[in-house]
Amino acid sequence: HVQLVESGGGLVQAGGSLRLSCSASGRTFGSYAMGWFRQAPGPDREFVASIRWSGSSTDYADSGKGRFTISRDNAKSTVYLQMNSLTPEDTAVYYCAGRLTREAHTSAREYYYWGQGTQVTVSS
Numbered sequence: 001h002v003q004l005v006e007s008g009g010g011l012v013q014a015g016g017s018l019r020l021s022c023s024a025s026g027r028t029f030g031s032y033a034m035g036w037f038r039q040a041p042g043p044d045r046e047f048v049a050s051i052r053w054s055g056s057s058t059d060y061a062d063s064g065k066g067r068f069t070i071s072r073d074n075a076k077s078t079v080y081l082q083m084n085s086l087t088p089e090d091t092a093v094y095y096c097a098g099r100l101t102r103e104a105h106t107s108a109r110e111y112y113y114w115g116q117g118t119q120v121t122v123s124s
Helices: none
Strands: 004-007 010-013 018-024 034-039 046-051 058-060 068-073 078-083 092-098 118-123
Touching (some): 034 068, 046 078
Antiparallel strands (some): 018 078, 034 046
């Protein structure tokens, strides 16, 4: 069983930066692909970024390309999301998620483990 705990959210002005962290319990963290998703008020959870188990490959939603960077440190069982040039449209609850495979995916339905989420609010 894997538990995921996000941190690093908060209130930031437009144009600012935040770094989200997701710490995982369990000794097999390095075997899982990881992803970040976000959910604004509403039913849909939106893909933000994903990273392969080794960190050798990453993928981003168009909304975050050039502004967001996902990375991982398997020795620390932690995945990060560096967010720069934030806009009010980035306001959401951000979730990290883990797949049961080494390859990443953009669909939330492909992820098995989920954190509790961390709120990111960007003021204009």
